[in-house]
Amino acid sequence: MRTKRQELYRAWHWGLTAPRLLAGWTGLIAGLGLLRWAGQFAGWSVGWLLVIGAELGLAVWQLRQLARVYGAQLALKTGWRRWGTGLGLGVSLGLLSLPWGLWGLGSRLLVRLRLPAAWVNWVGLHRHGLAGIVVVAYLVLLAYSLIWGPRHWRVTRQGGTPRQMLGSLLVLAGGMALWFLGSCLLVVLNRQLATTLTGTAITWLTAGSLGLILGGYTLVSLLGTLTVVWSWCGQPALPVAPRWPRTSGWGLVLVWLVVSGGVITQTLQQPRLQATVLISHRGVDRGVGVQNTLGALRHVSRQHPRYVEMDLHETRDHQWVVLHDENLRELAGVNVTPHQWTLRQLTRLTLHEHGQRARLVGWDQYLRTAERLHQPLLVELKTTPTDSAGMVRRFAQRYGTRLHRDHSAVHSLDYRVVAGLRRDSPQLRVGYITPFNFVAPASVPADFYSFQRLSVSDQFIQAAHRAHAPAYLWTPDTRLAMTQAWALGADGQITNQVSRLRHVVTQRPSAAMWAVLWNFTLSYI
Known part of the structure; x- marks a missing residue:
């Protein structure tokens, strides 16, 4: 040896x-x-x-x-x-x-x-x-x-x-x-x-x-x-x-x-540790309330985030229900997808999460509640192969002007949604959600980008800025991840811990310089 x-x-x-x-x-x-x-x-x-x-x-x-x-x-x-x-x-x-x-x-x-x-x-x-x-x-x-x-x-x-x-x-x-x-x-x-x-x-x-x-x-x-x-x-x-x-x-x-x-x-x-927009992921903060429900919305609105991010699925009768998962098995104990039931059937279901209960809610009711609370929304419009023809166009016609008036925005993992909404409702802010980052953001033009944080770097954020598009990161929940995203120069963070994020981004910037060091290390591996 x-x-x-x-x-x-x-x-x-x-x-x-x-x-x-x-x-x-x-x-x-x-x-x-x-x-x-x-x-x-x-x-x-x-x-x-x-x-x-x-x-x-x-x-x-x-x-x-x-x-x-x-x-x-x-x-x-x-x-x-x-x-x-x-x-x-x-x-x-x-x-x-x-x-x-x-x-x-x-x-x-x-x-x-x-x-x-x-x-x-x-x-x-x-x-x-x-x-x-x-x-x-x-x-x-x-x-x-x-x-x-x-x-x-x-x-x-x-x-x-x-x-x-x-x-x-x-x-x-x-x-x-x-x-x-x-x-x-x-x-x-x-x-x-x-x-x-x-x-x-x-x-x-x-x-x-x-x-x-x-x-x-x-x-x-x-x-x-x-x-x-x-x-x-x-x-x-x-x-x-x-x-x-x-x-x-x-x-x-x-x-x-x-x-x-x-x-x-x-x-x-390089510019870092600047002002950051606070965005509540699925409308929750610190696990209070069931995700995407009215109770969680009312609670998180007291934190005054810039946006409450929430999710929409199309129902069998071509309405929309506020729901993230494509199947209700985990939250409601029912093996059914939104496309199999009407909105009336779906809103009778009770959701369970973290020992809490709440009713599944329709999109119109959720939107009216957000408007009464003066809370702008960041709507994620989800797609599946069973969506109806013209779904994006109908959404733009019914809600584009209204969401713009509320200072709300829409983003999606499906770029067809982004392109369709920008065409049919040009006044509405529409962003693209990246599942991972491997190409120039300019390949998929959008008004803003919701970057997946694990594969993002300051180069992608700077590329978005060169296109005059804000860069939001999802979903940092720990102090380490939040400070790391802040040090990358992100314009906003989509998080399940809004109150924690507020504390992180209001600290003295020089006290977070260690995160610049951490990001530098990660850029080499």
């Missing part, structure tokens, strides 16, 4: 100290920093594409040089096959890295992806089935590219065994786990000190912590890459490595300091 560990240390030393490799690592770090800096600007540009192409080419060249340093004989020496194999390897590694942040560039690339609205909507409506397919496909690509791929692509004449490759992945995963644990401890430390330090001291503390997190990630990424490539080459025994070359080594450190300084400055200068 000790010998194997010593051989791994030698592999790290050789991979970092060889002169050509040092120059390559320096170029890769500089290119990543340039891409991250340029990522603050919207859209694609020739320069951006050129830097991406240069970064991919340099990565392929670096992998080949690293294989030579480890004594591997490259299998493809000439011709287009050599470059095609190298490019395929680089692209596959990029795809594997993309869901994990790609050095903080993942969301900067995805937010530039423009797809037809119909495609985006199809993915969103079929997300549950597609999620399993995507996960399986990713695992297959991971196993092939990192364990068997190099042997099949004949990158080198000798290759590592699957056991060696799995071991290298464990080293990489272990290093990332240690880095993440250290980053979490830094976040906790910043959170504790924020209560006692002044604003300037907190800024310097945050900047220093950002540098430590970025430095740790750089080191773990480099050592993890060296471990994987060394295993690709069969983990050859290496002689004692030469001393660290001072001139080239300091050049790498200088470039890293410049790049890191730019990243940290950009992070601290």
Whole structure:
């Protein structure tokens, strides 16, 4: 075991100290920093594409040089096959890295992806089935590219065994786990000190912590890459490595300091911790009342949220009932969908939630109650395959003007609803709910966006702002999630804990700078 560990240390030393490799690592770090800096600007540009192409080419060249340093004989020496194999390897590694942040560039690339609205909507409506397919496909690509791929692509004449490759992945995963644990401890430390330090001291503390997190990630990424490539080459025994070359080594450190300084400055200068709109999710606060019922509406209206978000389903007689779930089994103990019963039948049902009871309510009665309370609504219009023809048009004709007069708004997970309401009731504010965030918001134009918070980043929020559209996040309920959303620069939060959110967003902004650090860490994984 000790010998194997010593051989791994030698592999790290050789991979970092060889002169050509040092120059390559320096170029890769500089290119990543340039891409991250340029990522603050919207859209694609020739320069951006050129830097991406240069970064991919340099990565392929670096992998080949690293294989030579480890004594591997490259299998493809000439011709287009050599470059095609190298490019395929680089692209596959990029795809594997993309869901994990790609050095903080993942969301900067995805937010530039423009797809037809119909495609985006199809993915969103079929997300549950597609999620399993995507996960399986990713695992297959991971196993092939990192364990068997190099042997099949004949990158080198000798290759590592699957056991060696799995071991290298464990080293990489272990290093990332240690880095993440250290980053979490830094976040906790910043959170504790924020209560006692002044604003300037907190800024310097945050900047220093950002540098430590970025430095740790750089080191773990480099050592993890060296471990994987060394295993690709069969983990050859290496002689004692030469001393660290001072001139080239300091050049790498200088470039890293410049790049890191730019990243940290950009992070601290982005707009964050500003005014936030409070939106009650399903009309509840702190679990008081049954969701989407009149009692919950009356209770939460006393908190004066900007909106009470609630849900509508079409009934068999082409009315609407205030209900989130497509089936009433969980809330009413009846295995029936709204399309199977009329509104009159449905409103006779009693709902049960958290030891509380309330009647299912029709949309007209709920709307009249909200108007008497002077409470604007954020209506989620839900769709199913059994909806009647012209459902969206009828809703726009009957309620568009009225909702606009009440300063209410509508949003939906189905972009056909968004497009239809914007066409038939142009004065009404209509937003699109993203089930996850993987394309440019401009692909699905809307008056505002309700972003799913787990996959959102500040790049998506800034893209919405560039389209002059507010960005709301759903559904942060804990203080951690609320502060994280606040630090991302969200315009509003859709939450089940309105009173808690009010307390979070009225605290001193400098005391929440630890959340900027937390978001920064998450952008790299």
